[in-house]
Amino acid sequence: MLIDCPFCDVTIDAHERGTVTRQDEQIPHHTTHLLECPRCGEPIVAGQDLVHLYLDVMDWTIAKRLWPSPQKYSTTGLPNIVSTSIEEAEKCYKGKAYIACAVMCGRAIEAICKDNQTKSSNIAAGLKELLEKQIIDSKIYQWAEALRLHRNIGAHANDEVISKEDAQDLLDFTKAICDYIYLLTEKFKTFMERKQSLKDNHQL
Ligand SMILES: [Zn+2]
Structure with a gap:
Protein backbone atom coordinates (compact mmCIF):
# COMPACT_ATOMS: atom_id res chain seq x y z
CA MET A 1 0.00 0.00 0.00
CA PRO A 68 1.32 10.09 12.94
CA SER A 69 -0.65 13.18 11.98
CA PRO A 70 0.65 15.24 9.06
CA GLN A 71 3.88 16.81 10.25
CA LYS A 72 3.53 19.97 8.23
CA TYR A 73 2.58 22.94 10.39
CA SER A 74 0.70 25.74 8.71
CA THR A 75 2.55 29.02 9.17
CA THR A 76 -0.25 31.03 7.53
CA GLY A 77 -1.07 34.05 9.65
CA LEU A 78 2.39 34.25 11.22
CA PRO A 79 4.71 37.17 10.45
CA ASN A 80 7.38 36.23 7.89
CA ILE A 81 10.19 36.77 10.36
CA VAL A 82 8.64 34.07 12.60
CA SER A 83 7.47 31.59 9.96
CA THR A 84 10.90 31.40 8.29
CA SER A 85 12.47 30.21 11.55
CA ILE A 86 9.77 27.58 12.13
CA GLU A 87 10.09 26.26 8.58
CA GLU A 88 13.87 26.03 9.04
CA ALA A 89 13.40 24.28 12.41
CA GLU A 90 11.14 21.69 10.75
CA LYS A 91 13.71 21.09 8.00
CA CYS A 92 16.42 20.58 10.63
CA TYR A 93 14.20 18.14 12.55
CA LYS A 94 13.42 16.13 9.43
CA GLY A 95 17.14 16.07 8.61
CA LYS A 96 17.86 14.75 12.15
CA ALA A 97 19.88 17.91 12.94
CA TYR A 98 18.45 18.31 16.45
CA ILE A 99 20.91 20.90 17.77
CA ALA A 100 20.22 23.09 14.73
CA CYS A 101 16.49 22.53 15.27
CA ALA A 102 16.80 23.85 18.86
CA VAL A 103 18.70 26.90 17.59
CA MET A 104 15.99 27.61 15.00
CA CYS A 105 13.24 27.29 17.65
CA GLY A 106 15.14 29.87 19.72
CA ARG A 107 15.41 32.04 16.63
CA ALA A 108 11.60 31.89 16.27
CA ILE A 109 11.27 33.22 19.84
CA GLU A 110 13.76 35.97 19.05
CA ALA A 111 11.65 36.79 15.96
CA ILE A 112 8.50 36.99 18.11
CA CYS A 113 10.28 39.53 20.39
CA LYS A 114 11.34 41.54 17.32
CA ASP A 115 7.88 41.44 15.81
CA ASN A 116 6.42 42.75 19.07
CA GLN A 117 9.10 45.46 19.17
CA THR A 118 10.52 44.65 22.59
CA LYS A 119 12.97 47.28 23.79
CA SER A 120 15.75 44.81 24.48
CA SER A 121 17.37 42.78 21.70
CA ASN A 122 18.30 40.20 24.34
CA ILE A 123 15.81 37.28 24.27
CA ALA A 124 15.63 36.81 28.06
CA ALA A 125 14.74 40.47 28.63
CA GLY A 126 12.47 40.46 25.58
CA LEU A 127 10.45 37.54 26.97
CA LYS A 128 10.07 39.31 30.32
CA GLU A 129 8.75 42.32 28.44
CA LEU A 130 6.22 40.17 26.56
CA LEU A 131 5.07 38.77 29.91
CA GLU A 132 4.76 42.25 31.46
CA LYS A 133 2.80 43.52 28.45
CA GLN A 134 0.55 40.42 28.79
CA ILE A 135 1.27 39.35 25.22
CA ILE A 136 2.11 35.98 26.79
CA ASP A 137 1.00 34.49 30.11
CA SER A 138 3.24 32.90 32.73
CA LYS A 139 2.84 29.35 31.35
CA ILE A 140 3.84 30.40 27.83
CA TYR A 141 6.68 32.40 29.39
CA GLN A 142 8.02 29.20 30.99
CA TRP A 143 7.88 27.35 27.66
CA ALA A 144 9.63 30.22 25.91
CA GLU A 145 12.30 30.26 28.63
CA ALA A 146 12.90 26.52 28.06
CA LEU A 147 13.32 27.25 24.34
CA ARG A 148 15.75 30.07 25.08
CA LEU A 149 17.90 27.85 27.34
CA HIS A 150 18.01 25.04 24.74
CA ARG A 151 18.85 27.52 22.05
CA ASN A 152 21.84 28.52 24.15
CA ILE A 153 22.90 24.86 24.47
CA GLY A 154 22.64 24.53 20.69
CA ALA A 155 24.25 27.82 19.79
CA HIS A 156 27.46 27.33 21.79
CA ALA A 157 30.01 24.58 21.26
CA ASN A 158 29.79 22.20 24.22
CA ASP A 159 29.30 18.51 25.02
CA GLU A 160 25.58 18.73 25.75
CA VAL A 161 23.34 16.98 23.25
CA ILE A 162 19.77 17.60 22.18
CA SER A 163 17.83 14.38 21.70
CA LYS A 164 15.21 13.72 19.05
CA GLU A 165 12.52 13.85 21.79
CA ASP A 166 13.83 17.21 23.06
CA ALA A 167 13.87 18.62 19.53
CA GLN A 168 10.30 17.39 18.93
CA ASP A 169 9.12 19.00 22.21
CA LEU A 170 10.91 22.28 21.46
CA LEU A 171 9.28 22.36 18.03
CA ASP A 172 5.86 21.66 19.58
CA PHE A 173 6.36 24.42 22.20
CA THR A 174 7.40 26.88 19.48
CA LYS A 175 4.29 26.13 17.43
CA ALA A 176 2.05 26.33 20.51
CA ILE A 177 3.53 29.73 21.43
CA CYS A 178 2.92 31.00 17.87
CA ASP A 179 -0.63 29.65 17.90
CA TYR A 180 -1.24 31.41 21.22
CA ILE A 181 0.22 34.78 20.26
CA TYR A 182 -0.85 35.04 16.63
CA LEU A 183 -3.66 32.66 15.80
CA LEU A 184 -5.76 32.12 18.94
CA THR A 185 -5.56 35.73 20.13
CA GLU A 186 -6.71 36.91 16.69
CA LYS A 187 -9.42 34.23 16.57
CA PHE A 188 -10.73 35.25 19.98
CA LYS A 189 -10.79 38.91 18.95
CA THR A 190 -12.83 38.10 15.82
CA PHE A 191 -15.14 35.87 17.88
CA MET A 192 -15.83 38.69 20.37
CA GLU A 193 -16.36 41.20 17.55
CA ARG A 194 -18.91 38.84 15.99
CA LYS A 195 -20.76 38.54 19.30
CA GLN A 196 -20.74 42.31 19.72
CA SER A 197 -22.09 42.98 16.21
CA LEU A 198 -24.93 40.44 16.79
CA LYS A 199 -25.78 42.26 20.01
CA ASP A 200 -25.68 45.66 18.23
CA ASN A 201 -27.97 44.36 15.45
CA HIS A 202 -30.51 43.15 18.00
CA GLN A 203 -30.57 46.54 19.65
CA LEU A 204 -31.31 48.31 16.33
ZN1 LIG B 1 9.99 5.27 6.87
Whole structure:
Protein backbone atom coordinates (compact mmCIF):
# COMPACT_ATOMS: atom_id res chain seq x y z
CA MET A 1 0.00 0.00 0.00
CA LEU A 2 1.40 3.38 -1.05
CA ILE A 3 1.65 5.96 1.74
CA ASP A 4 3.90 8.88 2.75
CA CYS A 5 6.27 7.90 5.55
CA PRO A 6 6.67 10.99 7.79
CA PHE A 7 9.93 9.61 9.18
CA CYS A 8 11.62 9.00 5.80
CA ASP A 9 9.71 11.86 4.16
CA VAL A 10 9.10 9.82 0.98
CA THR A 11 6.28 7.74 -0.49
CA ILE A 12 6.81 4.09 0.34
CA ASP A 13 5.11 0.81 -0.47
CA ALA A 14 4.25 -0.12 3.12
CA HIS A 15 3.93 -3.64 4.51
CA GLU A 16 0.46 -4.34 5.85
CA ARG A 17 0.51 -5.71 9.41
CA GLY A 18 -3.20 -5.71 10.22
CA THR A 19 -6.58 -4.24 9.32
CA VAL A 20 -9.87 -3.48 11.00
CA THR A 21 -12.91 -3.03 8.74
CA ARG A 22 -16.08 -1.34 9.93
CA GLN A 23 -19.32 -2.47 8.38
CA ASP A 24 -22.91 -1.25 8.23
CA GLU A 25 -25.45 -3.98 7.52
CA GLN A 26 -22.62 -6.21 6.28
CA ILE A 27 -21.40 -3.58 3.84
CA PRO A 28 -17.86 -2.43 4.63
CA HIS A 29 -17.43 1.37 4.72
CA HIS A 30 -14.11 2.09 6.41
CA THR A 31 -10.86 0.17 6.84
CA THR A 32 -8.03 1.10 9.18
CA HIS A 33 -4.62 -0.32 8.29
CA LEU A 34 -1.59 -0.82 10.52
CA LEU A 35 1.41 -0.42 8.22
CA GLU A 36 5.15 -0.76 8.57
CA CYS A 37 7.59 1.34 6.57
CA PRO A 38 9.99 -1.01 4.72
CA ARG A 39 12.76 1.60 4.98
CA CYS A 40 12.74 2.73 8.61
CA GLY A 41 10.47 0.11 10.20
CA GLU A 42 8.27 2.76 11.87
CA PRO A 43 4.53 2.07 12.23
CA ILE A 44 1.98 4.12 10.31
CA VAL A 45 -1.80 3.99 10.57
CA ALA A 46 -3.82 4.72 7.44
CA GLY A 47 -7.53 4.79 6.65
CA GLN A 48 -9.59 4.11 3.54
CA ASP A 49 -13.28 4.59 2.80
CA LEU A 50 -15.45 2.59 0.45
CA VAL A 51 -17.22 5.08 -1.79
CA HIS A 52 -20.01 4.91 -4.30
CA LEU A 53 -18.69 5.74 -7.77
CA TYR A 54 -21.79 5.22 -9.94
CA LEU A 55 -24.78 2.88 -10.05
CA ASP A 56 -23.67 -0.10 -7.97
CA VAL A 57 -19.94 0.43 -8.52
CA MET A 58 -18.04 0.94 -5.28
CA ASP A 59 -14.32 1.43 -4.76
CA TRP A 60 -11.86 2.17 -1.97
CA THR A 61 -10.39 5.67 -1.76
CA ILE A 62 -6.61 6.20 -1.78
CA ALA A 63 -5.24 5.41 1.69
CA LYS A 64 -4.80 8.49 3.88
CA ARG A 65 -2.38 8.64 6.78
CA LEU A 66 -4.19 8.94 10.13
CA TRP A 67 -1.17 8.61 12.41
CA PRO A 68 1.32 10.09 12.94
CA SER A 69 -0.65 13.18 11.98
CA PRO A 70 0.65 15.24 9.06
CA GLN A 71 3.88 16.81 10.25
CA LYS A 72 3.53 19.97 8.23
CA TYR A 73 2.58 22.94 10.39
CA SER A 74 0.70 25.74 8.71
CA THR A 75 2.55 29.02 9.17
CA THR A 76 -0.25 31.03 7.53
CA GLY A 77 -1.07 34.05 9.65
CA LEU A 78 2.39 34.25 11.22
CA PRO A 79 4.71 37.17 10.45
CA ASN A 80 7.38 36.23 7.89
CA ILE A 81 10.19 36.77 10.36
CA VAL A 82 8.64 34.07 12.60
CA SER A 83 7.47 31.59 9.96
CA THR A 84 10.90 31.40 8.29
CA SER A 85 12.47 30.21 11.55
CA ILE A 86 9.77 27.58 12.13
CA GLU A 87 10.09 26.26 8.58
CA GLU A 88 13.87 26.03 9.04
CA ALA A 89 13.40 24.28 12.41
CA GLU A 90 11.14 21.69 10.75
CA LYS A 91 13.71 21.09 8.00
CA CYS A 92 16.42 20.58 10.63
CA TYR A 93 14.20 18.14 12.55
CA LYS A 94 13.42 16.13 9.43
CA GLY A 95 17.14 16.07 8.61
CA LYS A 96 17.86 14.75 12.15
CA ALA A 97 19.88 17.91 12.94
CA TYR A 98 18.45 18.31 16.45
CA ILE A 99 20.91 20.90 17.77
CA ALA A 100 20.22 23.09 14.73
CA CYS A 101 16.49 22.53 15.27
CA ALA A 102 16.80 23.85 18.86
CA VAL A 103 18.70 26.90 17.59
CA MET A 104 15.99 27.61 15.00
CA CYS A 105 13.24 27.29 17.65
CA GLY A 106 15.14 29.87 19.72
CA ARG A 107 15.41 32.04 16.63
CA ALA A 108 11.60 31.89 16.27
CA ILE A 109 11.27 33.22 19.84
CA GLU A 110 13.76 35.97 19.05
CA ALA A 111 11.65 36.79 15.96
CA ILE A 112 8.50 36.99 18.11
CA CYS A 113 10.28 39.53 20.39
CA LYS A 114 11.34 41.54 17.32
CA ASP A 115 7.88 41.44 15.81
CA ASN A 116 6.42 42.75 19.07
CA GLN A 117 9.10 45.46 19.17
CA THR A 118 10.52 44.65 22.59
CA LYS A 119 12.97 47.28 23.79
CA SER A 120 15.75 44.81 24.48
CA SER A 121 17.37 42.78 21.70
CA ASN A 122 18.30 40.20 24.34
CA ILE A 123 15.81 37.28 24.27
CA ALA A 124 15.63 36.81 28.06
CA ALA A 125 14.74 40.47 28.63
CA GLY A 126 12.47 40.46 25.58
CA LEU A 127 10.45 37.54 26.97
CA LYS A 128 10.07 39.31 30.32
CA GLU A 129 8.75 42.32 28.44
CA LEU A 130 6.22 40.17 26.56
CA LEU A 131 5.07 38.77 29.91
CA GLU A 132 4.76 42.25 31.46
CA LYS A 133 2.80 43.52 28.45
CA GLN A 134 0.55 40.42 28.79
CA ILE A 135 1.27 39.35 25.22
CA ILE A 136 2.11 35.98 26.79
CA ASP A 137 1.00 34.49 30.11
CA SER A 138 3.24 32.90 32.73
CA LYS A 139 2.84 29.35 31.35
CA ILE A 140 3.84 30.40 27.83
CA TYR A 141 6.68 32.40 29.39
CA GLN A 142 8.02 29.20 30.99
CA TRP A 143 7.88 27.35 27.66
CA ALA A 144 9.63 30.22 25.91
CA GLU A 145 12.30 30.26 28.63
CA ALA A 146 12.90 26.52 28.06
CA LEU A 147 13.32 27.25 24.34
CA ARG A 148 15.75 30.07 25.08
CA LEU A 149 17.90 27.85 27.34
CA HIS A 150 18.01 25.04 24.74
CA ARG A 151 18.85 27.52 22.05
CA ASN A 152 21.84 28.52 24.15
CA ILE A 153 22.90 24.86 24.47
CA GLY A 154 22.64 24.53 20.69
CA ALA A 155 24.25 27.82 19.79
CA HIS A 156 27.46 27.33 21.79
CA ALA A 157 30.01 24.58 21.26
CA ASN A 158 29.79 22.20 24.22
CA ASP A 159 29.30 18.51 25.02
CA GLU A 160 25.58 18.73 25.75
CA VAL A 161 23.34 16.98 23.25
CA ILE A 162 19.77 17.60 22.18
CA SER A 163 17.83 14.38 21.70
CA LYS A 164 15.21 13.72 19.05
CA GLU A 165 12.52 13.85 21.79
CA ASP A 166 13.83 17.21 23.06
CA ALA A 167 13.87 18.62 19.53
CA GLN A 168 10.30 17.39 18.93
CA ASP A 169 9.12 19.00 22.21
CA LEU A 170 10.91 22.28 21.46
CA LEU A 171 9.28 22.36 18.03
CA ASP A 172 5.86 21.66 19.58
CA PHE A 173 6.36 24.42 22.20
CA THR A 174 7.40 26.88 19.48
CA LYS A 175 4.29 26.13 17.43
CA ALA A 176 2.05 26.33 20.51
CA ILE A 177 3.53 29.73 21.43
CA CYS A 178 2.92 31.00 17.87
CA ASP A 179 -0.63 29.65 17.90
CA TYR A 180 -1.24 31.41 21.22
CA ILE A 181 0.22 34.78 20.26
CA TYR A 182 -0.85 35.04 16.63
CA LEU A 183 -3.66 32.66 15.80
CA LEU A 184 -5.76 32.12 18.94
CA THR A 185 -5.56 35.73 20.13
CA GLU A 186 -6.71 36.91 16.69
CA LYS A 187 -9.42 34.23 16.57
CA PHE A 188 -10.73 35.25 19.98
CA LYS A 189 -10.79 38.91 18.95
CA THR A 190 -12.83 38.10 15.82
CA PHE A 191 -15.14 35.87 17.88
CA MET A 192 -15.83 38.69 20.37
CA GLU A 193 -16.36 41.20 17.55
CA ARG A 194 -18.91 38.84 15.99
CA LYS A 195 -20.76 38.54 19.30
CA GLN A 196 -20.74 42.31 19.72
CA SER A 197 -22.09 42.98 16.21
CA LEU A 198 -24.93 40.44 16.79
CA LYS A 199 -25.78 42.26 20.01
CA ASP A 200 -25.68 45.66 18.23
CA ASN A 201 -27.97 44.36 15.45
CA HIS A 202 -30.51 43.15 18.00
CA GLN A 203 -30.57 46.54 19.65
CA LEU A 204 -31.31 48.31 16.33
ZN1 LIG B 1 9.99 5.27 6.87
